[in-house]
């Protein structure tokens with residue numbers, strides 16, 4: 199069969215399964231309100247938790263760097279050098295997470311791929327939470343290490359797997375998201391740290407959704423639990439409102455990544471303007487206790503409102519509120535239903551979540567007004583499905 203014919207058949211199959219994706223077109227800045235198809239709607243599906251993506255200070259920092267450093271970084275830093283902002287950013291992020299050093303990557307996806315691939319290989323073993331982010335899974339695959347999957351947030355299962363398998367390998371790694379992006383629950387970090395120590399394993403914690411949002415001054419869940427991971431991944435495109443990511447850890451580990459992480463070595467460095475904005479974001483995030491409080495207050499109000507309307511939602515301290523509808527097509531119908539009522543909530547389908555757990559993933563933004571929250575709850579209460 200010619201490739202084109204095969205691709206068309208695959209697309210058809212995706213469409214029939216309700217899994218074909220056609221993202222909306224936004225013609226405004228990312229904020230609590232967006233313009234979609236010329237119409238203003240409320241955004242309840244971003245990771246712009248603190249509402250910093252359109253913050254005037256970040257625009258100003260980016261604009262100043264554009265004027266002085268231009269647009270592109272021109273090559274990998276190993277080829278054309280680090281721009282001073284890259285080094286300033288790495289110092290700022292290391293200090294933010296209170297670890298000795300950090301390396302800047304273009305995306306969180308690239309950071310996870312590069313960090314795991316560089317440090318682990320065929321002689322090694324990785325223990326991974328069943329619901330780890332795709333970029334961690336892909337990093338494990340790329341490394342060539344054997345992978346054992348432990349049941350979601352189940353430290354006892356991890357302990358059993360470590361006892362059974364660790365001995366046969368050179369290095370071992372435990373990987374987990376800190377806050378799981380699709381469910382809003384979090385990893386048992388102190389137990390994971392203890393198991394890593396007992397079994398001579400390293401611990402990599404991906405704080406993509408927790409950094410800026412949870413923990414003292416938004417320093418994340420490791421900071422909240424006084425857990426020092428061997429590697430901490432933070433992303434700058436979510437609560438920080440920018441783009442890019444960093445891996446933090448010991449000075450040796452970071453120097454090694456900057457020599458051997460392929461997604462760092464063989465990729466053009468992040469653009470100066472976005473790096474400058476991210477440095478400014480670090481300062482804003484540290485001072486954003488009021489935004490964090492408002493975000494969690496909104497999440498609390500939404501959970502209460504949903505429960506009163508008969509939805510099954512779990513109580514927890516995260517801004518991520520999954521409403522699991524199960525069926526992919528119904529989930530997309532629900533998303534369209536809400537958008538008609540001016541509320542943009544994306545439906546999340548496989549492969550982003552396991553089969554039969556399609557869901558609306560509702561995320562408020564700190565800069566939503568109370569009236570925005572009431573409007574969203576009213577629209578949600580009209581949904582014909584629970």
Ligand SMILES: *Cc1c(COP(=O)(O)O)cnc(C)c1O
Pocket residue numbers: 304305306307308310331333375379404406407433434435441442443
């Ligand atoms: C979003 C996300 C990433 C990827 O980060 P990007 O900067 O968007 O590429 C990595 N890990 C987790 C847990 C994420 O949620």
